[in-house]
Amino acid sequence: MALEHALLVSLRERAASGSELTRRFDKSFGYFWSATHQQIYRTLARMESDGWLTSEVVPQQGKPDTKVYAVSPLGEKILAVWLTEAPTDAPLRSELAVKLRGASYAEDRAGVLAMARAQREVHRTRAAAYEQMLQRQFPHPEELSDADVDRYLVLRAGVRVEEGWIGFLDEYRTTHERRASGATDKEAR
Amino acid sequence: MALEHALLVSLRERAASGSELTRRFDKSFGYFWSATHQQIYRTLARMESDGWLTSEVVPQQGKPDTKVYAVSPLGEKILAVWLTEAPTDAPLRSELAVKLRGASYAEDRAGVLAMARAQREVHRTRAAAYEQMLQRQFPHPEELSDADVDRYLVLRAGVRVEEGWIGFLDEYRTTHERRASGATDKEAR
DNA sequence: ACAGGTCTTGCAACTTGTTGCATAGGTGTT
DNA sequence: AACACCTATGCAACAAGTTGCAAGACCTGT
Numbered sequence: 001m002a003l004e005h006a007l008l009v010s011l012r013e014r015a016a017s018g019s020e021l022t023r024r025f026d027k028s029f030g031y032f033w034s035a036t037h038q039q040i041y042r043t044l045a046r047m048e049s050d051g052w053l054t055s056e057v058v059p060q061q062g063k064p065d066t067k068v069y070a071v072s073p074l075g076e077k078i079l080a081v082w083l084t085e086a087p088t089d090a091p092l093r094s095e096l097a098v099k100l101r102g103a104s105y106a107e108d109r110a111g112v113l114a115m116a117r118a119q120r121e122v123h124r125t126r127a128a129a130y131e132q133m134l135q136r137q138f139p140h141p142e143e144l145s146d147a148d149v150d151r152y153l154v155l156r157a158g159v160r161v162e163e164g165w166i167g168f169l170d171e172y173r174t175t176h177e178r179r180a181s182g183a184t185d186k187e188a189r
Numbered sequence: 190m191a192l193e194h195a196l197l198v199s200l201r202e203r204a205a206s207g208s209e210l211t212r213r214f215d216k217s218f219g220y221f222w223s224a225t226h227q228q229i230y231r232t233l234a235r236m237e238s239d240g241w242l243t244s245e246v247v248p249q250q251g252k253p254d255t256k257v258y259a260v261s262p263l264g265e266k267i268l269a270v271w272l273t274e275a276p277t278d279a280p281l282r283s284e285l286a287v288k289l290r291g292a293s294y295a296e297d298r299a300g301v302l303a304m305a306r307a308q309r310e311v312h313r314t315r316a317a318a319y320e321q322m323l324q325r326q327f328p329h330p331e332e333l334s335d336a337d338v339d340r341y342l343v344l345r346a347g348v349r350v351e352e353g354w355i356g357f358l359d360e361y362r363t364t365h366e367r368r369a370s371g372a373t374d375k376e377a378r
Numbered sequence: 379a380c381a382g383g384t385c386t387t388g389c390a391a392c393t394t395g396t397t398g399c400a401t402a403g404g405t406g407t408t
Numbered sequence: 409a410a411c412a413c414c415t416a417t418g419c420a421a422c423a424a425g426t427t428g429c430a431a432g433a434c435c436t437g438t
Contacts, residue, residue, distance in 0.1 A: 005284075034280045064414095083304075085304065086307060089311075098194060102272050150290050
């Protein structure tokens with residue numbers, strides 16, 4: 001599993017409570033590792049009982065107390081080791097790819113093409129969001145600290161992946177448009 | 190869920206048994222949707238009892254009987270509808286991104302860079318495999334049937350995604366190399 | 379004939395992730 | 409004080425995905 005390690009990274013960036021972590025995993029961190037608050041609370045509890053984290057109850061202004069977790073020396077050690085290990089190759093799951101591959105079994109190819117066009121917009125919007133975050137958070141990429149340059153670079157990865165999808169969805173659309181217009185005679189086989 | 194729909198697509202391409210589907214999901218189909226044989230057998234059983242599939246026991250030469258599933262009219266209908274719906278946005282989970290973002294908490298950045306280099310090779314190899322499949326299976330992309338052009342295009346998506354990672358991992362490496370050599374004075378902040 | 383292999387199907391137990399709901403402290407409004 | 413409303417933490421039940429194992433069919437070699 002790797003949620004625990006994602007939590008270690010986030011907590012090393014700054015100690016936090018479950019709800020604060022939930023917010024992070026809905027925003028920036030969540031762009032490459034998502035989790036629900038339930039998962040997070042449960043995992044934090046387990047990590048603490050395993051000695052990876054320490055916690056401290058902190059009273060707040062105008063809000064209920066929070067339980068703020070920090071990475072213990074054991075947790076730091078575990079993270080340091082994990083970081084250099086090869087990632088366990090993710091199970092690669094693209095619902096979009098399944099749909100596009102199955103497009104010829106829809107009643108109407110136009111419906112799938114419309115979905116693909118909408119999907120292209122989704123990716124375009126997401127890429128734009130990343131780019132805006134890059135500009136706002138890292139206006140001078142040459143002068144970043146060690147930890148910040150990695151946050152910067154991972155955002156760059158996000159942009160590239162999104163652009164990969166956009167490029168593909170354009171290829172998908174133009175290929176099918178060309179076929180629909182020019183090559184109606186070849187439709188059967 | 191979407192394994193059921195992935196199975197519908199695969200079974201519409203050609204009726205098959207659980208073990209045959211397991212093989213497909215380890216190869217081509219598995220490049221964008223993976224599943225274990227257990228998942229597949231259990232899901233097929235449920236789909237049949239829900240009337241999405243029909244099955245037939247087929248004796249084989251030199252092997253135990255197999256239970257070959259085919260998509261029922263109900264299954265076809267369900268698939269046709271599903272194909273045009275927007276994909277439920279996948280939970281985006283990149284263990285590599287987590288590791289790269291946390292790189293500054295490793296004992297030694299060199300270890301993470303080595304891991305990243307190895308990872309680049311993994312993606313390069315995978316991209317090459319896709320390209321080979323493209324060349325072998327679709328030597329003449331202009332003359333493909335409706336179902337085949339989609340198989341072709343989805344492979345193209347695979348190539349693009351892999352190339353996106355390669356491009357990023359190159360950027361990652363050169364950025365850190367530049368920092369390590371030139372800018373040792375800025376290391377602290 | 380029987381030991382050893384492999385193929386197909388499948389059960390059981392476990393882990394991971396999701397959804398719905400609950401409790402308790404705090405605020406603000408009436 | 410009573411009420412609605414918000415935040416933070418958490419329980420419980422469920423769904424999805426993984427791992428380990430095994431039974432039965434069939435082959436091959438001895």
